[in-house]
Amino acid sequence: MKKFEFNPRKFASGGLIILLGMGTAIGSIDYSLGTLARMGPGYYPLMLGVLLAFLGLLIVATPDSPDEMMPSEDEVDAAAKKPSPIRPWVATVGSMLAFMLLGKYGGLVPATFAMIFIAALGDKDNSLLASVLLGLGVTAFAVGVFYYGMQMQFPLFNWG
Structure with a gap:
């Protein structure tokens, strides 16, 4: 050990x-x-x-x-010289904040869509269309599972 x-x-x-x-x-x-x-x-x-x-x-x-699974010192030095990617961090934190705010003031549908859409934009390889489609798919899944399947007390839309 x-x-x-x-x-x-x-x-x-x-x-x-x-x-x-x-x-x-x-x-x-x-x-x-x-x-x-x-x-x-x-x-x-x-x-x-x-x-x-x-x-x-x-x-x-x-x-x-x-x-043997640890990177060599040369690999660590090369990685340290590269700038840290800020886009994934901003997208991750932004998606969580969007879910918190929209979950309280907008409901399950806008909160889930915004969270997935913003998080998907954090990947530079994702297109805008792919992010929208992913957001729509996960939102439909969340509504089916949590609202209809588990009957969670989370309104689909909350206007206020």
């Missing part, structure tokens, strides 16, 4: 995921949780928050990859 070594990058990334998961779980408590048979609007975010925090804990607690 490999001895635990402190890795600041893993600790920071895992810690950030833990904080995000805990924040999601704590924020979901403001909503009605319901029961497993009749889930309230806070049930799903609570489960996702707990799962996210657990995954962050796994990132922090698991040992590093074997040495």
